[in-house]
Amino acid sequence: MPRMSELLGTPVLDAEGTSRGRVKDVRVVQDGPYVEGFGAALRVEGILTGRGTAAVLLGFDRAGVKGPWPLVSLFRRLEHRATYYSWEEIETWDDGVVRLRAGAEPEAATPAPSTSTTPTPGGSSASGDSSTGS
Amino acid sequence: MSGRRFWAHLHLLDRQLVDRDGRLCGNVDDLELEWRDGRLWVSGLRTGAGSLARRLGARVLGAWLDQVHRGVDPERADHTFIPLRHVADLGDHVTLSLDRTEVATWHGERWVADHVIAHIPGSGHASDE
């Protein structure tokens, strides 16, 4: 059985065999068949690829970290250098390499807010107060 | 199709595991994936020193630690794997519908509790007010 940690950090090649960096993060979506006790199953939806810096992991852009601005502008820029590919654009993942399909098109990493529900702020226990917190 | 979306690194990996009684019982050290119908699914969580060691780059040590976890389990069950059906909530921590005794990290806690802590007077009492 593969593990998420094996997918993360894997080199990504396009159809011509040119390197597109490595897998920086993996997006999963909860839209699969119903799993008793959990809800809809989690499907791997796509990968964020990029080169170098680990700054992507700080999630300044994707988590919507609000400040301070020098950090935000620096780390957002670094994070924007990464590109997102839907799992449909991936030809294969084996032998420790991810290969993209010919003509694979990147998408925006953060989907529009209407389709994306981020995890509840403050966790399950505090989520009740978050709306009344202010 | 719509549903909650998560980034593996940002929202799931390394989060605190909490059992059904609110007790801390390890971290999400990895996610287990499986192929079904040509798609890749998350089948459950991995926890325990073995998975952590693998992520830190020590594959052999990791496999060995996972084996130790299985070996010390009374039923030889693999409690380093937590199938999705036992995951009650994904938030800033991950809540399980299990008791912590059914999670791999309990092996270490139990061993230390029985062999060290139990021998010290007062280990079974909450602190004096």
Place this chain on the structure above:
Amino acid sequence: MSRFLKIFLGVLTAIGGFVDIGDLVANAETGARFGLGLAWVVLVGVVGIVVYAEMAGRVAASSGRPVFDLVRERLGPRVALVNLLASFFINFLTLAAELAGVAIALSLLAGVSYVLLVPAVAFLVWVVVWRMSFGAIEHVFGIMGLALLVFVVALVHLSPDWTSMLHEATHPALPTEETPFTYAFFAIALFGAAMTPYEVFFFSSGAVEEGWTRRDLATNRLNVYVGFPLGGLLSLAIMAVASQVLRPAGISVGTLPQVVLPVAVVLGKVGLAVAILGVFAATFGAAIETGLSAGYTVAQYLGWQWGKFVRPRDAPRFHLVVLVSIVLGALFLLSGIDPIMVTEYSIVLSAAALPLTYFPILVIANDPEYMGTLTNGKVLNAIAMTYLCILTIVAVATVPLMIITKGGA
């Protein structure tokens, strides 16, 4: 307990709990060598700890997550492991230094070598960690630590020339004996003493221990905004007294008993006894806090059950780490190492490691997924960002300065 009393108690605890062996030694040492020429560093350090401790408390109250959980979530397991090893090592040095402080304080009353008292002190610290409730530990030692106010009394009793003292503090000049390097080195030591990372581990884990929620945020703010600056004032009094009494005699502080010597000179027997009690309480409280912090950091990195809010049997590995740390700390001291040197290294290395702790706190305090509506405001972020720059410069400068000045000699 009435709400007012509880808040009052919290502020007193923050004042008394602010000072530990690092502050005692660093403030007396710099007072004796530089007069008030480094007083401004204490102010800078106090503002820094206020800003970041408040953030850590707010993060803990709004998400229920202590600092080291966040360090691993945001930095990943590898970087967090390096962070853990560094933090644990520095915390260990601090723990050893605090244990030595307790033993030395007792030796001043017993008249025997402090080394003989180290095993008993380590045992006593461990028993308190094992048996006493979190709230009791915090309040008892914090309030006993207020005995250090005797330094303020001594300063007032000296009736120094306040205007020239103020001038000295606001127009720092380099003493002829010193070089810019030693000045910078001691500035870093003072800064590290004021902003010691264990204070934040302890503060945020303590907030979780006491089950803080958003309702406790006002108390958090008051404790930090009022208590810590008053604690900083206490540090300045120690520095000022040393500069008034020890500096004219050409005394440089190399031992803990020298720190309380000015109080004996100025206030006599009773003052001396109170000062020793204060040193005892401050170091004992800090020994407990660093002992617990050893357990907090390891357990939080690995996801183990931690804390004093459960029975020791329910958090066995956490208690094992605490126990082993205290025992190793005692053994380290029994090897005959100079406790003041251990203190100096603990605070200087703390200064070097500050960004490791404070950067993840700053990121999380701005992350709406953890904080909901309670993310940092603009002004706070501007201050916090300035401090992050300072911390980074300090971290880079520490090791070279340590080599150039040969450890501040």
Place this chain on the structure above:
Amino acid sequence: MRRTVVLVALAVAFVVGCAHPVGPARTFGAYEGKARTTVSSARSNVETVRLAVDALARGNSFGPYTAVVVSDAEDALGGLQGTFGSIQPPDRRADALRREVDDLLGDALDGVSAARIAVRRSERPDTAALVESASALAQWLAAHP
């Protein structure tokens, strides 16, 4: 890999930083500098003992505290004497300096030891020797800026 290198470098720096401030001296200037550090440190210890003994004599302090302060200072002075004595003087001029400093340290240690003996016996210590030694040390420092 790079991280390991950094960690090793830090460890080395730590050990180097820990090294005793008094190392070898190759020139007279360096030797004089070390003499200065030593004498200044000796003065600090003698003055500490003087203040502590004085406070005890006035009833401002108590025996156990004073005893600890005095024996700490005695240990420190013993250490200074040993360390300074083991530094190789680079030339003839340094030999004279060595004798001078050695005498000062000897007097300081004598005064402090006498104070320690008196304090441990709960006798009134003789502060005159301490005052004399302290001022001799201060004078030497003033003469060697």
